[in-house]
Amino acid sequence: MSFEALGLSEEVLRAVSEAGYTEPTPIQRDAIPVVLMGRDVLGCAQTGTGKTASFTLPMIDILASGQAKARMPRSLILEPTRELAAQVADNFTTYTAYQNLSFALLIGGERMGDQQRALERGVDVLIATPGRLIDLFERGNILLSDCKVLVIDEADRMLDMGFIPDIERIVGLLPRMRQTLFFSATMPPPIRKLADQFLINPKEITVAPPASPAATVAQHKVLVAERDKRAALRTLIQQEDVTNAIIFCNRKRDVDVLTKSLLKHGFDAAGLHGDMAQPARMATLDKFREGAVRLLVASDVAARGLDIPRVGHVFNFDVPVHAEDYVHRIGRTGRAGRSGRSFTLASPDDAKLLAAVETMLKKEIEVIGLADFEPADQSEAEERPRRRSRSSGSSAPAKARPAERAAASSSSRSRSRSKDEKSRPARGEDRDRRPRREREDDETLLGFGDNEVPAFFLQPSIAP
Numbered sequence: 001m002s003f004e005a006l007g008l009s010e011e012v013l014r015a016v017s018e019a020g021y022t023e024p025t026p027i028q029r030d031a032i033p034v035v036l037m038g039r040d041v042l043g044c045a046q047t048g049t050g051k052t053a054s055f056t057l058p059m060i061d062i063l064a065s066g067q068a069k070a071r072m073p074r075s076l077i078l079e080p081t082r083e084l085a086a087q088v089a090d091n092f093t094t095y096t097a098y099q100n101l102s103f104a105l106l107i108g109g110e111r112m113g114d115q116q117r118a119l120e121r122g123v124d125v126l127i128a129t130p131g132r133l134i135d136l137f138e139r140g141n142i143l144l145s146d147c148k149v150l151v152i153d154e155a156d157r158m159l160d161m162g163f164i165p166d167i168e169r170i171v172g173l174l175p176r177m178r179q180t181l182f183f184s185a186t187m188p189p190p191i192r193k194l195a196d197q198f199l200i201n202p203k204e205i206t207v208a209p210p211a212s213p214a215a216t217v218a219q220h221k222v223l224v225a226e227r228d229k230r231a232a233l234r235t236l237i238q239q240e241d242v243t244n245a246i247i248f249c250n251r252k253r254d255v256d257v258l259t260k261s262l263l264k265h266g267f268d269a270a271g272l273h274g275d276m277a278q279p280a281r282m283a284t285l286d287k288f289r290e291g292a293v294r295l296l297v298a299s300d301v302a303a304r305g306l307d308i309p310r311v312g313h314v315f316n317f318d319v320p321v322h323a324e325d326y327v328h329r330i331g332r333t334g335r336a337g338r339s340g341r342s343f344t345l346a347s348p349d350d351a352k353l354l355a356a357v358e359t360m361l362k363k364e365i366e367v368i369g370l371a372d373f374e375p376a377d378q379s380e381a382e383e384r385p386r387r388r389s390r391s392s393g394s395s396a397p398a399k400a401r402p403a404e405r406a407a408a409s410s411s412s413r414s415r416s417r418s419k420d421e422k423s424r425p426a427r428g429e430d431r432d433r434r435p436r437r438e439r440e441d442d443e444t445l446l447g448f449g450d451n452e453v454p455a456f457f458l459q460p461s462i463a464p
Contacts (some may be wrong), residue, residue: 006032008067008331009061011098016057019094025050026207033412035181040202042195043183046331054117055151055181060099062149063124068102071119071142073126075149076174078133078167080157081301082107082278083285085127086271088153092125101125116141129156130166135249137173144173152198155184155191160322164194171198216334217314218341220356221365226347228375230261233317235370236343237267237295244288245298245313248329250321259297269295300325308332316344320352323360332350343368352413 003016003024024032034041035058045051059075068074079085087282089105096103103125106119112135118142119126123394126133126142126274136142150171152158158167180196182195182202195202197210225231233247249255259271269286270293281301291306300320311333320326326344346354358364 007036008057012057012060015097016096024189027051028054029206034203038179040199042179042199042202042204044187044206046185051183052088056095059149060095063101064099068122068124074124076147077127077151080154080161087128088127110133128179130163132168132286147174149179150174151181153183155182156186159190159363167345168305216331217340217364219367221344223346224369226349230344231375232345232370234265241372243312244294245315246311246332247295247315247317249299249316252299255299267295268293269297271297273299286325314342319344319346319350321354325355391414
């Protein structure tokens with residue numbers, strides 16, 4: 001099927017053709033005609049399947065007639081992160097080349113004054129993250145009473161990041177008579193309940209089983225001791241002859257540490273996480289897209305929806321806390337029908353998380369060994385545990401009272417054991433003290449615990 005068969009206007013078809021697209025993806029083929037009919041849509045499709053065009057293209061034709069009023073956008077697209085919102089804005093720029101539509105991008109990390117002035121001029125499409133939208137609404141800069149189309153994108157990510165109360169508040173400000181397009185990569189029960197709350201007689205479109213990885217991605221795992229992960233990663237990069245790759249860490253501070261380690265060993269790497277300023281984040285992404293940086297070390301801020309073409313490899317330096325994030329991470333490669341490869345480094349501490357991923361996949365990930373692997377030296381092996389100990393917040397033991405000094409030998413050994421126990425590495429995550437509305441770009445962070453591990457993890461750290 002061609003785009004011409006979907007009922008799009010000549011202007012949109014011309015822009016799509018000039019962008020180099022010839023055939024719609026399954027989600028585009030099924031969703032676009034329904035959106036053009038004015039029906040609500042509940043779309044479930046894995047990452048990298050073209051969800052963005054499935055709602056942007058028909059919205060352009062729906063909004064082609066009419067005029068926006070000051071501070072009253074005619075449509076609203078909600079995205080969980082700044083990068084996703086900026087990517088949708090780029091798509092509108094491409095697809096509206098022959099349409100006279102205006103849009104505004106409301107995200108944190110950018111000047112609020114510029115966004116206020118854009119709203120004053122009136123916009124047809126408002127693309128926003130929840131926190132900044134509520135901020136501007138509370139300042140009296142936005143009225144949502146004229147919004148005819150609402151898009152909630154990456155709804156499961158919104159749930160993970162704690163934005164559902166904000167979404168419910170925003171929806172409460174919109175007219176009841178509107179068209180709502182609800183898209184999610186997975187459809188857990190809370191998301192299904194939310195869809196029932198927001199949608200009226202929706203057309204449900206599912207183009208792939210929820211939480212299924214792309215068939216074009218070859219998946220592998222390496223069983224390795226925690227202290228050897230960096231050395232194993234370097235060996236993998238060399239062994240695989242990597243052209244470009246995204247390396248995922250669970251924690252933002254580990255992104256910085258791993259990036260510095262790779263640079264120290266002569267690898268071309270750059271870090272990306274939610275604590276970076278927005279201009280720095282966009283500059284890093286642009287360098288990676290253009291090939292100026294070969295290895296992008298990232299938190300889960302880069303796992304959802306970002307269109308970075310021709311990524312050859314994905315490495316999970318940490319097994320993701322949420323099993324569903326595994327699918328989104330490896331979905332950064334193997335896009336648009338191309339083949340890709342993913343590797344997950346798993347230590348004994350990761351046993352439960354790895355089991356959850358494989359349960360979701362309904363299969364075991366293939367175990368591979370590493371050729372010419374040399375374990376990390378002592379200084380590198382101890383760096384990560386020492387860093388965790390310093391961040392754990394444990395205080396030094398109190399001085400012994402005079403009566404206790406009489407048993408110096410015994411108490412010294414006791415205090416030594418106590419100190420060792422207190423200084424054990426903590427696997428908890430950094431706690432973000434910012435208000436929820438300012439966390440639009442941050443990944444959900446959970447801690448780990450000590451648990452029993454399967455017997456296969458007690459074997460040598462590197463498979464033969």
